[in-house]
Amino acid sequence: MCGIAGYLGFREAYPIVINGLQRLEYRGYDSAGIVLVNENKLTIHKTKGKVSDLKELVINKNTEANLALGHTRWATHGIPNDINSHPHVSNSGNLVIVHNGIIENYNTLKKELLTRGYTFQSETDTEVLVNLIEEVKTRKNCKLGKAVQLALKSVVGAYAIAVVDVNATDEVIVARLGSPIAIGIGANNSEFFVASDASPFIEYTKDAVYLEDGELAIIKKEEDIVIRKINDDSIVEPDIQELQLNLEQIEKGGYDHFMLKEIHEQPNAILDTYRGRLLADQDIIKMGSVDNNIAKFLNAKRIIIVACGTSWHAGLVAEYLFEDLARIPVEVEYASEFRYRNPIINKDDVVIAISQSGETADTLAAIKLAKSHGAFVFGVCNVVGSSIARETDTGAYTHAGPEIGVASTKAFTTQITVLTLIALKLGNLKGELSNSQFHKYIQEMSLIPSKVAETLKVNAIVEEIAAIYKDAPNCLYLGRGYNFPVALEGALKLKEISYIHAEGYPAAEMKHGPIALIDESMPVVVIATKKGHYDKVVSNIQEIKSRKGKIIAVVTEGDTIVKDLADHTIEIPFSEEAFTPLLATIPLQLLSYHIAVMRGCNVDQPRNLAKSVTVE
Numbered sequence: 001m002c003g004i005a006g007y008l009g010f011r012e013a014y015p016i017v018i019n020g021l022q023r024l025e026y027r028g029y030d031s032a033g034i035v036l037v038n039e040n041k042l043t044i045h046k047t048k049g050k051v052s053d054l055k056e057l058v059i060n061k062n063t064e065a066n067l068a069l070g071h072t073r074w075a076t077h078g079i080p081n082d083i084n085s086h087p088h089v090s091n092s093g094n095l096v097i098v099h100n101g102i103i104e105n106y107n108t109l110k111k112e113l114l115t116r117g118y119t120f121q122s123e124t125d126t127e128v129l130v131n132l133i134e135e136v137k138t139r140k141n142c143k144l145g146k147a148v149q150l151a152l153k154s155v156v157g158a159y160a161i162a163v164v165d166v167n168a169t170d171e172v173i174v175a176r177l178g179s180p181i182a183i184g185i186g187a188n189n190s191e192f193f194v195a196s197d198a199s200p201f202i203e204y205t206k207d208a209v210y211l212e213d214g215e216l217a218i219i220k221k222e223e224d225i226v227i228r229k230i231n232d233d234s235i236v237e238p239d240i241q242e243l244q245l246n247l248e249q250i251e252k253g254g255y256d257h258f259m260l261k262e263i264h265e266q267p268n269a270i271l272d273t274y275r276g277r278l279l280a281d282q283d284i285i286k287m288g289s290v291d292n293n294i295a296k297f298l299n300a301k302r303i304i305i306v307a308c309g310t311s312w313h314a315g316l317v318a319e320y321l322f323e324d325l326a327r328i329p330v331e332v333e334y335a336s337e338f339r340y341r342n343p344i345i346n347k348d349d350v351v352i353a354i355s356q357s358g359e360t361a362d363t364l365a366a367i368k369l370a371k372s373h374g375a376f377v378f379g380v381c382n383v384v385g386s387s388i389a390r391e392t393d394t395g396a397y398t399h400a401g402p403e404i405g406v407a408s409t410k411a412f413t414t415q416i417t418v419l420t421l422i423a424l425k426l427g428n429l430k431g432e433l434s435n436s437q438f439h440k441y442i443q444e445m446s447l448i449p450s451k452v453a454e455t456l457k458v459n460a461i462v463e464e465i466a467a468i469y470k471d472a473p474n475c476l477y478l479g480r481g482y483n484f485p486v487a488l489e490g491a492l493k494l495k496e497i498s499y500i501h502a503e504g505y506p507a508a509e510m511k512h513g514p515i516a517l518i519d520e521s522m523p524v525v526v527i528a529t530k531k532g533h534y535d536k537v538v539s540n541i542q543e544i545k546s547r548k549g550k551i552i553a554v555v556t557e558g559d560t561i562v563k564d565l566a567d568h569t570i571e572i573p574f575s576e577e578a579f580t581p582l583l584a585t586i587p588l589q590l591l592s593y594h595i596a597v598m599r600g601c602n603v604d605q606p607r608n609l610a611k612s613v614t615v616e
């Protein structure tokens with residue numbers, strides 16, 4: 001993956017392209033570069049590192065230009081260094097290119113160009129491509145668009161490219177095969193934007209064309225965009241779409257990282273999840289997909305939950321919710337284990353599949369298996385129209401909005417919100433929750449967004465705690481009941497983004513193993529909220545203290561007992577026990593975030609992980 005951003009028009013191109021590259025950095029951040037194009041002159045700045053390094057490099061330099069192409073690179077051919085960075089220029093110095101993708105036959109093409117006298121500065125396939133275009137252009141004596149089309153016919157691989165000729169500075173040629181590219185069109189064709197996704201130009205225009213594979217676009221100032229098929233040069237009518245994206249959704253919004261932004265989005269995300277579903281003033285929970293299948297839920301002998309990662313932790317919280325509030329037996333399964341162990345699935349089982357991305361391969365396979373046994377499968381997904389949303393019989397979206405940080409945060413709390421609504425509704429319909437209890441829960445639920453907002457105020461104290469424990473090699477997380485899955489999720493967050501070994505345990509299970517690890521160098525995070533088996537957890541804290549472990553306790557505001565015992569306390573608002581996961585998880589997200597930042601880790605893109613795991 002790489003990111004491309006370009007501008008042709010009447011504005012200063014530099015800030016538009018640089019900001020655009022920063023929005024595309026999730027696509028790769030090995031190196032960054034930009035070419036500023038003026039009449040008969042290309043000015044190139046490029047460097048190993050991030051777009052911020054490029055900005056540093058360009059500071060105090062003249063950046064005037066109304067045409068520029070930029071690139072942020074995820075290295076494929078050639079190590080990440082300044083020379084291999086894009087843009088790349090042809091031997092004559094006339095043509096300049098940015099490229100996302102891989103030219104598979106670049107070696108053959110390079111050998112041929114070498115015999116024709118071409119020389120190469122870099123190890124990249126991209127420099128081969130720009131010289132191939134130059135060779136065709138010279139040999140055929142044709143315009144740039146034609147030369148690009150002919151050159152691409154002899155290319156094998158994947159690409160999204162933007163090419164400019166210094167002698168035709170009112171024109172950009174763009175082409176695509178396998179790698180995405182969008183073109184933003186300004187009013188009356190006065191300006192054009194080129195980018196790997198629409199995020200770099202969202203504040204300038206809502207009109208965009210997404211090139212299809214095998215298409216090439218000729219973009220000329222003040223003229224209608226022309227799209228041709230690369231294989232036969234035939235004209236394609238541009239499909240100009242109106243963008244639905246809004247700026248806040250895809251920007252960090254002033255936060256240093258998407259993860260931090262997404263942590264802070266949780267009050268609104270939870271509100272969006274229950275908007276139109278939780279009608280607190282009428283004591284009603286309205287969920288079309290549950291209402292329409294209510295008999296299946298009420299007659300279910302058992303609920304089986306399948307999921308992976310953080311979504312599996314949300315499933316564990318749901319086990320407590322469904323069993324406690326609705327008295328329905330629940331089994332929570334790792335989708336990867338469930339699918340391969342010949343599970344017993346009955347027709348009157350309800351299977352709930354939980355997935356943020358809606359694309360996780362194991363979860364998808366588990367759904368197919370459950371369906372083949374005749375079970376009714378309900379999906380809880382965030383990404384609208386995703387494979388899991390389509391594969392399940394029905395389901396409920398979490399409406400959390402795009403989650404960009406690889407470590408899941410708001411997806412977790414919104415999944416729990418959806419599952420809480422279902423459990424409350426079933427509990428009431430089954431008569432397990434009286435109307436007055438149901439009323440109490442509904443009222444309490446409607447306060448959760450403001451309590452989450454209140455909880456976020458612990459950020460500063462959590463940051464101080466993070467500074468003390470950032471170098472710990474291990475960390476233990478303990479919780480009981482509803483907060484046991486929260487402990488697991490807290491440990492997972494720390495592992496994922498700070499690379500500190502962490503384990504989550506039911507607090508009482510500590511005695512059966514982990515207690516052997518406790519000494520004065522072991523931080524132990526304990527969720528010790530009121531109502532959550534408080535007295536038992538206090539005893540567990542005593543046990544840790546006797547072994548000199550360092551106790552970081554998440555407590556209910558006003559707590560005095562744990563405060564006296566723990567090394568650090570983090571206060572969160574009081575809530576019904578069933579809702580504590582929605583609050584107690586927030587400080588743990590912040591703790592892992594701050595520790596990761598202090599350790600210099602890449603918070604949003606931790607090593608070896610991916611946001612969507614589409615392989616088993």
Ligand code: G6P
Pocket residue numbers: 308309310311354355356357358359360363406407408609610611612613
């Ligand atoms: C990956 C992600 C996790 C996520 C898990 C399940 O491991 O890094 O954040 O919890 O997949 O993904 P899903 O999209 O199915 O919730």
